[in-house]
Amino acid sequence: MRADATRNVEAVLRAAARVFSTDPLARISDVAAAAGVDKRTVYRRFESREELLLAVYRARLDRLAALIDATLDDRPVRDALLAFAEGGIRLSRDWPVDIRAVTDPAIRDRREELDARMDAFLRRVEREGVIASGLPGGWSLRVLQTQLHTVAQEMPSLEPGVAARLVVRTFLHGVGV
Incomplete structure (x- = not known):
């Protein structure tokens, strides 16, 4: 994985941890906004909200x-x-x-x-x-x-x-x- 892609995944995971801890029903678009990336960036790596949440865990x-x-x-x-x-x-x-x-x-x-x-x-x-x-x-x-x-x-x-x-x-x- 490219260095910028690795940084994006890390930013998404950290943002998702924060977002899901305050709003367990948050959407991927909420996580993307908190991570400072486009939601398409999140969907390229994680097919669903559930897959993203498991990756955070x-x-x-x-x-x-x-x-x-x-x-x-x-x-x-x-x-x-x-x-x-x-x-x-x-x-x-x-x-x-x-x-x-x-x-x-x-x-x-x-x-x-x-x-x-x-x-x-x-x-x-x-x-x-x-x-x-x-x-x-x-x-x-x-x-x-x-x-x-x-x-x-x-x-x-x-x-x-x-x-x-x-x-x-x-x-x-x-x-x-």
């Missing part, structure tokens, strides 16, 4: 996979958790579509695979005594995801680094005194 999941690869490594768990939280907040702000209720089997399977990778990291955090053990399966993952989603979408004035530190502190210690 795949793009978000690709970014999440890259974030997991880059942050949830062998570094100390608190450092990894902080790096993931900051990256997760940025990702959620750049790609604000919610993939939790997507029913497409391929998207759902990919999300479950990434959730499993994150859950494996959180089990490491638990084994190292940083978070409580014996919690119901998936609890820590859902708490972390909910905090990241909430701060990313509902507190946009918080700078990602500051927000990440608050999320990690709350995740590890709660909001008690």
Whole structure:
């Protein structure tokens, strides 16, 4: 794909993520306008609104996979958790579509695979005594995801680094005194 075509696809996907997050029934012409391209440009790459939406979900999941690869490594768990939280907040702000209720089997399977990778990291955090053990399966993952989603979408004035530190502190210690 030519460099300008690649830039156009990226602009369309990012615009679609923003547009669909605020108006799930938005039309391709709305996305094209937000991306600054003609709607024919969008239709050359995506045959339908549904195909475009699935491409947005795949793009978000690709970014999440890259974030997991880059942050949830062998570094100390608190450092990894902080790096993931900051990256997760940025990702959620750049790609604000919610993939939790997507029913497409391929998207759902990919999300479950990434959730499993994150859950494996959180089990490491638990084994190292940083978070409580014996919690119901998936609890820590859902708490972390909910905090990241909430701060990313509902507190946009918080700078990602500051927000990440608050999320990690709350995740590890709660909001008690």
